[in-house]
Amino acid sequence: MAAGKTFYDILGVSKSASDKEIKSAFRKLAQKYHPDAGGDEAKFKEISEAYETLSDEKKRKEYDQMLMFGGMPGAGGAYGGGYGAGAGASGWGDIFDSIFSGNGAWGSDWGSGFAGAAGAAGAGAGRSRARKGGDLSLTVDVSAEDAFRGVTHKVTYRIPSTGEQQTITVSVPAGAVDGGKLRYKRRGEYGVAGGERGDLVVTTHVEEHPLFKRKGADVTMEVPVSVYEAALGCTVDVPTPGGATVRLKVPAGTQTGKKFRFKEMGAPDVKHRGRTGALLVEIKVQVPTNLSDDERDAMTKLREADTRDYREKVNRYKATY
Template structure:
């Protein structure tokens, strides 16, 4: 648990409500980061500080686990929850013993400064944290979505700053232990009764360390955006708009923690011939009047395979759908769905003399039967 979080309103920093969705948080962050990025406002210290605050807020709220922990921590402090001073690990939860460290293991640093932990010091052990989840998108052809494909994805995630390795201090320097709290990150606040409450140190804001010379890359936050290109396998049978989770392909964890997950939203381009209905593929094939009336055996294309022969029974009406089994998209159980074939009876727009004579002969042979007679049975 991070002792700095409870006094910061990350929702207010990003300008979103406490029940904002992940998409809303991401949209707000992108707009604010674009407006306040140091590259857009060189030399503007206020913009740098604002960008740092925005990045920190997004780093917490974009991660489901961190966001849950943050909400619980804020709720605990808001309700006035506390422990007697000196009980357990020093106040609230494990504030006196644990820190995220911003991606840097401060135990070695503090151990060296105090000779392995002399009198009057408190041991701080950097806690492993799971990396943030990362969102990406991929656009596939219809055939690749059905058959599966490996694509190259370029992702950007928040990781330990490569310049300072997560310390927040300029290269060649190190943070110093906060003299006010002696590295604990917490201070005691007397309540006037038998109990005392622990709260983040005013001097270091709960970090336990003070950065005198901030890293120019991350402006002292210890975190920076990192871009990676990776080969990702998209499974066969994905649908347009489907969101795929790839475990362990997200941002790297902190202090030995596991990596986050990568979520890929798939966009599928339409096919000129085939469509999709669930796991079944669809196709419309034209047939002539005589084929529909007298019956026929026709050839039907399949996606990525050899054509199949389909028997059209005599008297088949326009719009009737047949099923070619096993010629559809792959299902989750490894089997294949079907190809749904809908016939479209073609009516010629022009007739030559011989064809016209044949159709007129057919009209006479119908003996004047009216196919709409049933519509008027019983009167209006």
Template sequence: MNNEWFEKDFYKILGVSKDASASDIKKAYRKLARDHHPDAKPGDKAAEEKFKGISEAYSVLSNPEKRKEYDEQRAMFSSGGGFPRAGSSGGFGFPGGTTSGGFDFSDLLGGVFGGGTRTRSAPARRGADVETEATLSFEDAISGVTVPLRTTSDEPCATCHGTGAKAGTVPRVCAHCEGSGMQTSASGGLFAMTEPCDVCRGRGLVVDDPCTTCHGSGRAASSRTMQVRIPAGVKDGQRIRLKGKGAKGENGGPNGDLYVSVHVESHQMFGRKGDNLTITVPVAFDEAALGAEISVPTLNGAPVRLKVPAGTPNGRTFRARGKGAPRADGTKADLLITVDVLVPSPLSDDERAAVEALRAARDGDDPRAAMLGGGA
């Protein structure tokens, strides 16, 4: 609950007595809301502010729990007692030295006191990062895919809702760090060091009667399955960060992140070199020698036509632009096509005759002559 509420007289704003019934409060609100609604007085800033105050008063007084809390705190505030503070006995300083008893834990530690005393409630803590792995086919890694991932992380205990305390009890604010979760110690020189509190281990709270599930830590292992989108073009061994998909935070702290290590299965035809895809295609001896136009498969697409020039040597690589993996900027890399010139074996009679004719046509030309020249 907001501290500013205790400084306002909601009963006076609605024009009802402090012992007014719920029905009387509703009637008063309806009449005032009708008279001061912005639609009834367009452009009237004063009426708009009046309407906001009326709505705020009704939101508190129409709720039995909020009204009870408001009445109790108004009584304390008006008597000069100020807002409640953490006492050394472990309870919160309500009249008579009693503890809160009936308040919800989240209100007790934060909402009741508002921003002015936030350091006396449990500090917000970021959730832990979670690591997991995913194995993808080569095709899914290139095109992107949504996969179900089951993760186990340390999250607020479902039994005590993260308080660490047994049902019916609440933790007390740590007297050592006054609920901040941190302590300052001198280093023996000019500097002081701030570190997690030794007593509450950084929680800002001390549990006297611990929850039997989490043993007072407020955290417990939790498993969940989520659908995770793996972006197109992911590489084998790449680590993907998914912000806010890790373990849940504590006391309003942000969630941790999820890190997914990706393993990509190999493909029977295609490989990868950076963002470029690679493929080796067989080319007949005559196609390499005389030139040809051949069809080359692509991944998840129609084949491309490749012109092999006459005299193409074995191992030459050609480039088919835009047929590779997606890049981070949205463009596509290339497909690198390497030719593998095949030597026919065994030779048919006609093939042997043709090769012998080729040998005769070379007229004893030695392709290694340049290597051996002067070395004999």
């Protein structure tokens, strides 16, 4: 401890501070200086030593009495080894184990992130095991167009144990699918007692496209044609997810539901780099709902002249009562 500094000075509180004020001051400083959060281990040890004394009613009373008589208890002082880091198995490491397990200043949210962490900085370190931090997760919304071509997003998330905000650039690959997962190593929760950080798992939520539907890397779409085009045949220009246009030749007599396949015109395959799925085009024959008088007359004549039996299979099973 720096010369002339009391435990009250270290925590930045007055000698008349309440237990609640002492806990609050310790919490803020611990967030800032915790070693697993990149803080100063020596400083963390110092504030931990101060808190151990001032949070204990009996020890605080003895400490105040020493101050009254001009003493400076603490590391290297009259009480060094009684209140300092050399307190042994019953020292501040035990108290921190209690605090970080949810019985002290930080509660259950902090307990899972820092249980046993204080012991690593003091005499109780031998009892603490290095433990990897937990994984964190978040979801990124991606438009259908961006999912086809790939996009980057800057996202900010919170580390539960310290409350700090961290920002990361998420690279959504071309061909991303709804529910796909991206894992970023060592960007999750901090580890305990020197353990490595957990991972950050990002789930992509891809919005639906008004025209294209996804089946993995394959893309499906419906192309409407009129009953006349289906009967006589036609050529249709079809857009692709990649922004190109392909020409589809619809043969005469094409029925609704007929599918045409265009290889490597779908979405990039995120599971197999360098591959692209197919574009599957399904024909939907549209029957006009409002006919002019001339159209109705023409259709009537066509119907009367048509001698095909379109319901041959159905008629086989007609009841003969």
